[in-house]
Amino acid sequence: MVRSLYSGVAGMTTQQKKMDVIGNNIANVSTYGFKSSRVTFRDVYYQTSSVASGPSASQGGRNAVQIGYGSTLGSTDVNHSQSVMVNTGLSLDCAIAGEGYFQVMDGEGNMLYTKAGMLDVDADGNLVDVNGNFILGVSGANISEGASSQKIRITLPYKEASVSTAQDKINGVGITISSSAKNANGNLSFAFQSSSEMPIGERASAVVTSTSIAITLNDNEVFTDITDLENAINEAITSANGGVAHPAGDFTISLDQEDAFNTPLTGEQIVSSNFGITEGTVDVPDSIEKAFSVLSVGDRFNYTEKMDYSIAVDEAAGTCTITAGGGKYTATLTQAQMETAGSVVMKSGTDGDSFVLTFPSWKNVQYYNGTNATAEEASTPSAPSENLGLGSAAFALSDGTTGGLQTVADLTGLAIAANGIIYGTHPTFGTLELGRIDLATFDNPSGLTQVGSTYFSATPNSGEAKVCVPGSDGAGDIMGGTLENSNVDLSQEFSDMIITQRGFQASSRLITVSDTMLEELVNLKR
Secondary structure, three states: OHHHHHHHHHHHHHHHHHHHHHHHHHHOOOOOOOOOEEEEEEEOOEEEEEOOEOOOOOOOOEOOEEEEOOEEEEEEEEOOOOOOEEEOOOOOEEEEEOOOEEEEEOOOOOEEEEOOOEEEEOOOOEEEEOOOOEEEEEEOOOOOOOOOOEEOEOOOOEEOOEOOEEEEEEOOEEEEEEEOOOOHHHOOEEEEEEEOOOOOOOOEEEEEOOOEEEEEEEOOOEEOOHHHHHHHHHHHHHHHOOOOOOOOOOEEEEEOOHHHHOOOEEHHHHHOOOOOEEOEEEEOOHHHOOOOEEEEEOOOEEEEEEOOEEEEEEOOOOEEEEEEOOOOEEEEEEOOOOOOOEEEEEEEOOOOOEEEEEEOOHHHHHHHOOOOOOOOOOOEOOEEOOOOOHHHOOEEOEOOEOOEEOOHHHOOEEEEOOOOEEEEEEOOOEEEEEEEEOEEEOOOHHHOEEEEOOEEEOOOOOOOOEEEOOOOOOOOEEEEOEEEOOOOOHHHHHHHHHHHHHHHHHHHHHHHHHHHHHHHHHHOOO
């Protein structure tokens, strides 16, 4: 009867331990990289009342008579099966699709292993996990190097200092504005406008802030060339900055077409974005109105019914050349073409302008030639706008830097490839190989021991760690932006919890019944 009491106590103890394991599993249902455990029981010491005997000629064999003392904890086995992957969108989160563990080194130099890939880069550029322990592999661009267990440190090359610049294309002209000092103070916006209310002698004014410069040019002032414009702008910036040169130095303006500013321009022309054609005029003297007249004009002309002209008759060649607009427009006719009056296209040899002019016969031209060969009024040819159009765009100067060693903060992106290579994107250097995460595999992963924080440590039964490049030698690939969820199966855990509860309840009833029987035994004395 005492034995049954001990068996009940042993049963309750083992069921409680199993419940502890179930509770730990359920508590870690949302722990990334967690591996659930299971409990197994085994029976314990048996008291043998009668040993087994073999059969003889006179008597058959008998089995041994043994009475057990309950159960005890046999093992707690870790389930290393892979769980579902969760996409986090964080570039430094990673999971292992297959065999292998991340290598981790704590502050005391102990080697640990984990499936939880929540990684980050510390202030010194070390690749670490959420507990601040070092992730191991290969540093730098030594990707051809074999699998390793080095601390991974993210380092970037030295960046040469550069000036800040902004580029734009306005009316087909490429315009570049640059600072002269190589520092980040040049990373600002640059805007132009003009004003007709500025006094004569004030060519330009400026409004300067830490992030912008606004330039106003005098509509009525003339700037001889691009250098003259630069000087006026820099003087205005220095004046607006309290007489002190701007930290970004002087600013320069360059054009990819030399003829875009090869004649003096006013402040209005430099800023204006009106790139249309200035229409010409055609004058026709009244004295020969009946002999010559404009039949039609192109879109570039404003016909005023007046035109200056001249006529040159070559009797020997039998040709007549008519010119207009100060010699800009010409047409040559033969004597045969001018037997009767007609019309001719007057063409410009410079920009393709044209208009249609009616002419008299050859005889009438001979009559008018020499008497009205030149008109007093002069026509005005059409001409393209000389406007530069700086006011049509805001120039955002960027990339100004003092140079120096770059850090992770200078990267525009980080990514981890399936083979563990860490890539970084830099605005100057492009895509860089910054290191590689290597994995560890074991002959017997079940032999690993859990040490908390989702870490495992190697044991004699797990075997030595075999360091592998992801995707080779039996190791799985790395999935960037992903974490492995806990492999706890809640349905299984709740089922085990019910069975464990009933097992504990039954063991407690065993103690109760044994106690009642002992009570009956004691009561025999009465």
